[in-house]
Amino acid sequence: MNTPRKHHYIPVFYLRQWATNGFLCEIRKIQGKVVVHSKAPDGTGWQKDLYKVEGVAPELAQHFERTFMHMVDTEAAQAMQNFIAGNMDVPVKERDAWIRFLLSLLFRNPEAVAEFKEHVLTLYRESFRRLRENYSELRPPDFPPTLEEFDARTDPNAGAIAASNFLQQLMNLEGIANRLARMRWGRLNLWRSRHTLLTSDRPQCLPMHLKTASVAIVLPISPRIAFAAAENDVALQKLAQGDHTATALQINKQVVSQARQYVWALDDNALSFVRKHIGTLPDRKLISDHARQLSIQQARGATG
Secondary structure, three states, X not given: OOOOOEEEOOOHHHHHHHOEXXXXXXXXXXXXXXXXXXXXXXXXXXXXXXXXXXXXXXXXXXHHXXXXXXXXXXXXXXXXXHXXXXXXXXXXXXXXXXXXXXXXXXXXXXHHHHHHHHHHHHHHHHHHHXXXXXXXXXXXXXOOOOHHHHHHHOOOOHHHHHHHHHHHHHOOOHHHHHHHHHOEEEEEEOOOOOOOOOEEOOOOEOOEEOOOOEEOEEEEOOOOEEEEEEOOHHHHHHHHXXXXXXXXXXXXXXXXXXXXXXXXXXXXXXXXXXXHHOOOOOOOOOOOHHHHHHHHHHHOOOOO
16 A cells, blocks of 8 residues: 655645646745745645654554545545535535535644644643552553553553544534534635735635625635635625725735745745745644643643
């Protein structure tokens, strides 16, 4: 079986919409310098072994990328093609896949993956240390009767496996998924805009506050079309009726400003715009400092 080593946190099916004759414009910030390359969609937006689980059998190490992410991207790709074509009334399976894809974009990038893996490993180490120090008192009924037997049976890679499982759970957050499912979905075709839409390694605008409306999500899905989700149809209608050029510029500014390393475009016409705005917004804080400290205290058995 071919083992996937290139893990695309911005999937190929998505980037392909910005390609002309098989290539798109990659605008990348490297050590403070913004450079431009022409790249195939499968040659950018990836990191080697990003989701790999270390220390487990080869057939399990790449399970997250080969099975879960492949499933999410494959099913979401069909939904996106329907949206681009103007068909928002997609089957339930495609709608669910698109919701998982939207959630995955929050957590699948290298910085978020590293943050969550390290946090889960910290919680695992703290919980494990507490259990070992108070084994007879804290031992669950189905655990071995002695600490020695427990140590002998403990998988040294259990923390890494837990981190991978946690990442998958994040991309299936039921509460957020249900809210997205209840929202009104729309297609924003900015055909009158003087500028095409850009995308980046942080492509979602959450939320998007425009002069005409405020919507929960705006995601560019092609150089002229954006997906939008809002609490009601009025917000979507106002968004569609606004000035296309102004709307495209505002979307591009947010998409580029929140980018960490990559921006993608049809061509390099927006290079000066990207140089001015790339990375000027702080990255999203996915775990608050309070939540981080509280979870560590709980792992240590602290109360109050």
